[in-house]
Each structure stands twice: as structure tokens, then as C-alpha cells.
Amino acid sequence: MIRSGTLILHVAARLLMPLQLLFSVFLLLRGHDEPGGGFIAGLVASGAFALYLFAFGPRATRQMLRVAPQDLIGLGLCLGVISALPAWWQGQPFLTAQWWTIPWIDFKFSTPLIFDIGVYLVVQGSVLIAVLALMEGDSEEVSHD
Secondary structure, eight states: OOOOOOHHHHHHHHHHHHHHHHHHHHHHHHTTTSSOOHHHHHHHHHHHHHHHHHHHOHHHHHHHHOSOHHHHHHHHHHHHHHTTHHHHHTTOOTTOOOEEEETTTTEEEEHHHHHHHHHHHHHHHHHHHHHHHHHHHHHHHHHHO
């Protein structure tokens, strides 16, 4: 039987995971004006799930995700393609940024943000596929001994 982590790791994972996910959203949203963006935010979010994976194992992590990592990649790629369409519909060059303001919350929504969210999901899905495959492969090797 494989034990997934210690009490300290369990407590740390439960406390740090929400903070890491919140920080990843912060990095995602500030990525246009300052350092950050979809790629690094996706890596930080993947790190949060990897910490949970090391503490509680692959089965608990898949239950926590509720979405297959492959679906995250597919949704991210769709958002990347969707971010190119508004400029194309307005007769502008491909991937020209479009900006819209949501007045009641004073938030500027843009096609680069849509693209960054797509990158965020693709990076997160890709890293999770790799880490989950490594952990599940390792548990199969150990259980055969």
C-alpha cells in the first residue's frame, strides 16, 4: 500500500492550494501591464494541483479537478481560436486586439485576456497530464513489487 504524504504535507496542501490558485488568477489578470500572463499563471495553478497530488494521490486529485486535463487543453485551444475572431469579423488583421469595457464594474475585457485564459488552461492541462501520468505510473510500478 502506498501512503500519500505526511500530516504536515496534508495540512500544507489544504492551506496552500487555495492561495496558489488565487495567486495564479492574480498573475493571469495582470499579465498585460506587468510581468505575468497565461503561461506563468498556468504553471502556478499546476503547482497547486501537483502539491495536492503529492499529498493525497492521483485519485483524490482527479476528484478535486472534476474535469479531465485533456478537456482543459481542448477548452484552452478553443479560447485561443475564439480570441482571433472579433478582429477578423471587423476586417482587421488577424489577432488584432479588441477591447470592451464593462461599465458597472469598471473592467476592461479584451481578446488578449481571452487568449491568455486559453494559454492558462492549455498549460495547466498539459502539466497535469504529465504529472498525473508520472504519479500513476509510479504507483503501478510500486504495487507490482
